[in-house]
Amino acid sequence: MNIFQQKWMTNALFVILAAGAVAPLFAADTRLPQWIEVVLGGLMSGVLYSLVALGLVLIFKASGVFNFAQGAMVLFAALSLVRLMEKMPFAVALAVTVVIMIGVAWLIERLVLRPLVNQEGIVLFMATLGIAYFLDGLGQTIWGSDVYTLDVGMPKEPKILLENVFEGGILVGMEDVIAAVIAAVLVGLLALFFQKTPTGRALRAVADDHQAAQSIGIPLNRIWVIVWSVSGIVALVAGIIWGSKLGVQFSLQLVALKALPVVILGGFTSVPGAIVGGLIIGLGEKLSEVYLGPYLGGGIENWFAYVLALVFLLFRPEGLFGEKHIDRV
């Protein structure tokens, strides 16, 4: 009965969301090309949310920790890259940054996770809070706290598509398209890694049951270093894309906070959930800002994600794709 009810709830939520998305089309003053532009813009910023959320999901899956420091990791990675690029070519700087992120993962495992093994989830969460502030300070101490522009050679000028279908065509930022492609590739690779490789399987095993994983000889310490490294690299990718869009600055970290509603929507344990959740939030934000803004007084973009997350917490706390808690009675 319960399962039926929840399925029904999910479907209903989907229908309501979809209805909300197409509703503007029926308003008298909406033009189709403009709507498409808004939708595309929403999806593009959604991809960026997804990237940050992905890092969160990875760590949560493998260690059951909600990593509050994910935003700080994005900022730290982007800062490292941008400052290193002043001294060396992009490819080298990228490689060095990857090494730095792996180093950070190693240090976190050594100094924070290892002493706290088998502690409550909340204790580990508090520890990541500490990591967030530490990385923040460290990044700004080493790399400086100015706003830096990150130029990795992404095309900035927008393109006009479908000119012969609509009058004036549709304006699409090429930068956004590239970002979306990168994110899609990254997600595909991660899904393969988790589902098909022995290490991925071990990661999922650790996520399910630390102790059992230990009892069959899976070395927890190594698994943690791997998973924090991977999510550090995901943070780097997110940092590059965000950074080249907004400039590398402290506020990157705050944008990363949007990843929290994304994972609530998609489910804490689901890689596809992080993607779909990001897209829904990006889309919903832009659409509601443009079409509801005039009636509600604007600024919707800032709270929309959180309200949506609240609705999900009420009706489907495990998220759209989250693993159900399996209880044997």
Place this chain on the structure above:
Amino acid sequence: MNAIPRAEEAKPLLEVNGIEVIYNHVILVLKGVSLNVPEGGIVALLGANGAGKTTTLKAVSNLLHAERGEVTKGLIEFRGERVDRMTPSDLVKRGVIQVMEGRHCFAHLTVEENLLTGAYTRGASRAEIRADLERVYGFFPRLKQRRGSQAGYTSGGEQQMTAIGRALMARPSMILLDEPSMGLAPQIVEEIFEIVKNLNTQEKVSFLLAEQNTMVALRFADFGYILENGRVVMEGTAHALSENEDVKEFYLGISTAGRRSFRDTKNYRRRKRWLS
């Protein structure tokens, strides 16, 4: 060290000598436990709740650390090598693996994925792992049927089989099996113990088995130790133990003296408590 005569003549596979375990730096759980497991043997570790059976197994497999426990005295040797400072991962590589109490399957992984995780430490080739998987399915035909279902949704017996099968994938020479009968129907318990016996004779896997179900355990084991309050209070061959009057009285619930009134029994127990 108390000089209890050893039943085995040959150098044992596992030798635990006078270990003391303290949790959280204050709680003394094992007060000098010594035991041997010979190559190819099934040794049962018997006793009531809280006697220290699980702690003994975890001391051997070194899972104690995760629970803030520590071996403070004594010596654990596997094939003559000291293992009491090794990580669980190193121990698995040397052939000692624990199947934990309560099964602890990976609930969201399929049965087959559960089994495959057991091969993680080996770094064997795909073909080898495939072959081992078939071997495990040979012992547990039921698991082959359920290979695609999430382990969390399988029955208790199937989960116990998954847990043992997963341990087998590491090609152990010794399995520390903790309370395999817990929460299972008698028929399933029988099935599991039959498989344990098969593994023992066909694959030459030695077992150290902690069990509250004394009757079943003594039927399948060769040798037994009885733990009480963190000490070994009695040891002997399985046959000798199951014939022993005190064991019968305390653990098997059979007595040759006929029915006695409850009050007598209570007095008898109080008088005859071991080592207290």
